[in-house]
Amino acid sequence: MSMGMGGAGRGGFASSFRKDASVVDHRLKPGTTRRVAGYAKPFLAQIVAFLALTVLSSLLVVATPLLLQRIIDDGVANADTRLVIVLAGLVAVVALVEAILGLVERWFSARIGEGLIYDLRTDVFDHVQQQSIAFFTRTQTGSLVTRLNTDVIGAQQAFTSTLASLVSNVVTLVAVLATMLALSWQITVVALLVVPLILLPARRVGRRLAGYRRQAMARNAELGNRMTERFNVAGAMLVKLFGAPESEHAEFAERAQAVRDIGVKQAMSSRLFFTALGAMASLATALVYGVGGVLTIREAITVGTLVAFAALLGRLYGPLTALSNVQVDVMSAMVSFERVFEVLDLQPSVVDAPGARDLPDGPLSVAMEGVTFTHPSGSEVSLLSLESPSADVAGESAFETEDRTPVLHGVSFEARPGQMLALVGPSGAGKTTVTALLTRLYDPDSGSVLLGGVDARTVTSRSLRAAIGVVTQDSHLFHDTIRANLRYAREGATEEQMWDALESAQIAGLVRRLPDGLDTVVGDRGHRLSGGEKQRIAIARVLLRSPRIVVLDEATAHLDSESEAAVQRALDQAMAGRTSVVIAHRLSTVRAADVIVVLEAGRVVETGTHTELLASGGLYSELYATQFAQAPHTA
Ligand SMILES: Nc1ncnc2c1ncn2[C@@H]1O[C@H](COP(=O)(O)OP(=O)(O)OP(=O)(O)O)[C@@H](O)[C@H]1O
Numbered sequence: 001m002s003m004g005m006g007g008a009g010r011g012g013f014a015s016s017f018r019k020d021a022s023v024v025d026h027r028l029k030p031g032t033t034r035r036v037a038g039y040a041k042p043f044l045a046q047i048v049a050f051l052a053l054t055v056l057s058s059l060l061v062v063a064t065p066l067l068l069q070r071i072i073d074d075g076v077a078n079a080d081t082r083l084v085i086v087l088a089g090l091v092a093v094v095a096l097v098e099a100i101l102g103l104v105e106r107w108f109s110a111r112i113g114e115g116l117i118y119d120l121r122t123d124v125f126d127h128v129q130q131q132s133i134a135f136f137t138r139t140q141t142g143s144l145v146t147r148l149n150t151d152v153i154g155a156q157q158a159f160t161s162t163l164a165s166l167v168s169n170v171v172t173l174v175a176v177l178a179t180m181l182a183l184s185w186q187i188t189v190v191a192l193l194v195v196p197l198i199l200l201p202a203r204r205v206g207r208r209l210a211g212y213r214r215q216a217m218a219r220n221a222e223l224g225n226r227m228t229e230r231f232n233v234a235g236a237m238l239v240k241l242f243g244a245p246e247s248e249h250a251e252f253a254e255r256a257q258a259v260r261d262i263g264v265k266q267a268m269s270s271r272l273f274f275t276a277l278g279a280m281a282s283l284a285t286a287l288v289y290g291v292g293g294v295l296t297i298r299e300a301i302t303v304g305t306l307v308a309f310a311a312l313l314g315r316l317y318g319p320l321t322a323l324s325n326v327q328v329d330v331m332s333a334m335v336s337f338e339r340v341f342e343v344l345d346l347q348p349s350v351v352d353a354p355g356a357r358d359l360p361d362g363p364l365s366v367a368m369e370g371v372t373f374t375h376p377s378g379s380e381v382s383l384l385s386l387e388s389p390s391a392d393v394a395g396e397s398a399f400e401t402e403d404r405t406p407v408l409h410g411v412s413f414e415a416r417p418g419q420m421l422a423l424v425g426p427s428g429a430g431k432t433t434v435t436a437l438l439t440r441l442y443d444p445d446s447g448s449v450l451l452g453g454v455d456a457r458t459v460t461s462r463s464l465r466a467a468i469g470v471v472t473q474d475s476h477l478f479h480d481t482i483r484a485n486l487r488y489a490r491e492g493a494t495e496e497q498m499w500d501a502l503e504s505a506q507i508a509g510l511v512r513r514l515p516d517g518l519d520t521v522v523g524d525r526g527h528r529l530s531g532g533e534k535q536r537i538a539i540a541r542v543l544l545r546s547p548r549i550v551v552l553d554e555a556t557a558h559l560d561s562e563s564e565a566a567v568q569r570a571l572d573q574a575m576a577g578r579t580s581v582v583i584a585h586r587l588s589t590v591r592a593a594d595v596i597v598v599l600e601a602g603r604v605v606e607t608g609t610h611t612e613l614l615a616s617g618g619l620y621s622e623l624y625a626t627q628f629a630q631a632p633h634t635a
């Protein structure tokens, strides 16, 4: 068949059916269009050049049919060999020019599109990095990554494929219709009679296809989630230890089945759609040749005109169908932009105050004064759509009601410069939460965190990070070499400094024994360091930084007495000559502390030294009897 349905016009009519037609009903937030224009501004010259080329190549669409007409009417009919050859040559030239224009256009659109992707991505990445830790505890990483990938790509299409498709299809349509009318209004009317027959399936089946596509995406996401959860180390371990392979298979098969079934429906619908369109196009050809043939016999039109018409016909329906769904394309791109802006508009809950100052020099005291703290609710720090992707589809508008009881109640304590303060208390008492407030991962609801007597909220985050070194309960190492992990704490640390830190952290021996030494890759998928080893690397990382305050959340994992002793020596090194706050599970640490703060259910119940607290016979002496006394003695 001579009529390629998508022959002319960019983006074809198939593209919009891969998107969700329901976006058309979406109402954009005010100002979105203006912001989108702001992102386009740096590319203005390129966009103009790109559109100019698009118009030019769309106009060329009618050149070939007109040349064909001349070949037949002027050349063949008059037996003018020379003219036929010249005109055929021109047809070839037009084809060549079209090809070159296409290449240049693609170059522009790639430059614009990729440039825009770059701008949006770096903006989102930088902005997400500024978010407070609460944001990350709530957000699904996968959803965030989607914003950085899919939505950013969807957004740039506004300026590349969508805009180009709109311009080229409008220009093509106008040029083709005008040419057709000029050639013969009668056949034009006949050709247009078929239009409703083409637009009807385009809209009807198009919507159904969009629905299938949305379902297919959701089903695929389910399948993907299942695989990521089962195939990571922790998940695979759980399945090995507890899982029943049969039920794992059954659950996976069920999801895979859903993907299969929707895939078949999708394939058949789209085939039906294109078959219907193809049939309509053939019908149009038959009509044009039928009516046109009769008109030619009656000498109302020439043979050349008939041929030109048939050629033009193939370039008419493509743009028509594409334009009938152009709304979907435009809105899809705008919604993608909106989703990206949504992330960019999220205000980080912990920021430097205006006029924030650096921490004072010298040794620093660490104190809390009547601190009450509640974990921020989802709506304060995050976006619902980033927490559960399904909420996006379901259009839920509220965060689930949350437990909003404070985790800390009026907590006060002080460690003077150079002192060591131990935090003890039952699991869930709020010890880790205290350290999160000291490092200003969160701000208290009321009361204040004082470092060197200065409220942490008035201090620059840069000087705060430089002053405090933290070893967390579950130390994280990046999936990278030990060297890179250490240098993350101190850029440009020398080989010697690194070995010194490893030596002090009692882990140098192990690193030396590793086949690649400092270049051994650690982290989730690298060399699996034991809990104690990992924590000692984390201590080395803090030592390299040589902060003025150290905060240590001791690992609860039981260590054998040898590593216990090693970790203890490492901790002693880390705390020497510094103010330190230690969450202690080891008697040796607790006994060495200048101040012991006993927390229970978010309240300070006792404060004092080991001997004082033992004598008073409160919670500490209970904990001492049950918890610490069993720990191996190394002090
Ligand atoms: N992001 C959060 N949102 C709401 N509640 C939280 C959040 N993080 C922790 N909590 C709650 O705060 C309380 C204190 O937790 P925290 O981690 O400070 O305890 P902990 O004393 O360090 O316990 P452990 O000794 O087991 O480490 C717990 O009840 C915990 O469930």
Ligand SMILES: [Mg+2]
Binding pocket: 431, 432, 433, 473, 553
């Ligand atoms: Mg803890």
